[in-house]
Amino acid sequence: MTEQKIEGQGEKTEEVLILAVESSCDETAAAVVQNGRQVLSNVISSQIDLHTLFGGVVPEIASRKHIERINQVISQALQDSGKCLEEMTAIAVTYGPGLVGALLVGVAEAKAIAFAAKKPLIGVHHIEGHVSANFIEHPDLEPPFLCLIVSGGHTHLVIVKDYGEFEILGRTRDDAAGEAFDKVARAVGLGYPGGPKIDRAAREGNPHAMEFPRARVGEHPYDFSFSGLKSAVLNYINHARMTGEEICVPDLAASFQNAVVEVLVSRTMEAAAAFGCRRVAIAGGVASNTALREGMKEACGKAGLAFYYPSPIFCTDNAAMIGAAAYYEYRKGNRAGWDLNAVPGLRLGER
Ligand code: KG4
Ligand code: ZN
Numbered sequence: 001m002t003e004q005k006i007e008g009q010g011e012k013t014e015e016v017l018i019l020a021v022e023s024s025c026d027e028t029a030a031a032v033v034q035n036g037r038q039v040l041s042n043v044i045s046s047q048i049d050l051h052t053l054f055g056g057v058v059p060e061i062a063s064r065k066h067i068e069r070i071n072q073v074i075s076q077a078l079q080d081s082g083k084c085l086e087e088m089t090a091i092a093v094t095y096g097p098g099l100v101g102a103l104l105v106g107v108a109e110a111k112a113i114a115f116a117a118k119k120p121l122i123g124v125h126h127i128e129g130h131v132s133a134n135f136i137e138h139p140d141l142e143p144p145f146l147c148l149i150v151s152g153g154h155t156h157l158v159i160v161k162d163y164g165e166f167e168i169l170g171r172t173r174d175d176a177a178g179e180a181f182d183k184v185a186r187a188v189g190l191g192y193p194g195g196p197k198i199d200r201a202a203r204e205g206n207p208h209a210m211e212f213p214r215a216r217v218g219e220h221p222y223d224f225s226f227s228g229l230k231s232a233v234l235n236y237i238n239h240a241r242m243t244g245e246e247i248c249v250p251d252l253a254a255s256f257q258n259a260v261v262e263v264l265v266s267r268t269m270e271a272a273a274a275f276g277c278r279r280v281a282i283a284g285g286v287a288s289n290t291a292l293r294e295g296m297k298e299a300c301g302k303a304g305l306a307f308y309y310p311s312p313i314f315c316t317d318n319a320a321m322i323g324a325a326a327y328y329e330y331r332k333g334n335r336a337g338w339d340l341n342a343v344p345g346l347r348l349g350e351r
Helices: 048-052 059-081 100-117 126-137 177-187 194-202 227-243 249-275 290-303 320-331
Strands: 003-005 012-014 017-022 027-034 038-046 090-096 121-125 145-150 155-162 165-171 279-283 306-308
Touching: 017 059, 017 100, 017 320, 027 059, 027 320, 038 059, 038 320, 048 059, 059 100, 090 100, 090 126, 090 320, 100 121, 121 126, 121 320, 126 145, 126 155, 126 279, 126 320, 145 249, 155 249, 165 249, 177 194, 177 227, 177 249, 194 249, 194 290, 227 249, 249 279, 249 290, 279 290, 290 306
Parallel strands: 017 090, 090 121, 145 279, 279 306
Antiparallel strands: 003 012, 017 027, 027 038, 145 155, 155 165
């Protein structure tokens, strides 16, 4: 481990190099991250083409493909970084939430590498990784800030109080935002994964062509519910098919997307105002949605708030975000034992 002075910081800080591994769903990924913010390499081997055939992620296929690819992905990440395993300070891995078989591949691999190379092991929460993707390209971003986390499996509105410390303001009561995108896309014949396909189709459509519901959850002002919206879209599609009416896919995609984005933006802005947050970030696969990025940018601009969002490559699953989160866990002294296991249902804030 070498000592070096980090640009812009007065004190001498230890150089921390983290080899991070991510395999919670359908991307096999590895990255080398320096001091939590500089990505030296970021390798992602996507299985999307395989799962497209089945209209969604098939867990058994995901696990098998992770096993086939993980060694090569890690070797590539080390090679691209220009560093070798001996130079790594620690090995980090996503241990939950996610698909148990998929998570286990990364966890077993990271444990084996860390044990053989005599390096500390850091277990990272996948969602903490998504939030930390914002640190990679925004050197000025530090907690506290408000973060909207929107992925295929999660929708949370949180205050990031400190690195790895979250106050959950709201969450989805049913479908995650990405799940709603995927289900609507499948129903209208756009295929999997639905988010990027709806995003693309919506660019040609009229967001006001169809009126879909925007749900509020009773007494919980920052919770979300997308199942009513999803059902309304599915009913619209079924009705059109039964009556032989032609569905304008771009209009439907744009109207559905507009309803999701309006809810996400308005609830985030309400929370920012209520909790006095001056900085707002978005994270997760759906954070790469063009309309959401534009909508948040505009709303934050109007309210005079700083808005942060990762590049699309750091929004969807990747290991660089795991390396970023792991750095702050490392600084806090958090180390995993050799008994680290996959925790498919790991909740945000839980260790
Ligand atoms: O964060 P992520 O890669 O995986 C999870 O942790 O779940 O998110 C994947 C989700 C999928 O539901 C996908 O359809 C959605 O993110 N997504 C998008 C876009 N790109 C990915 N949703 C809307 N617009 C996009 N451009
Ligand atoms: Zn994810």
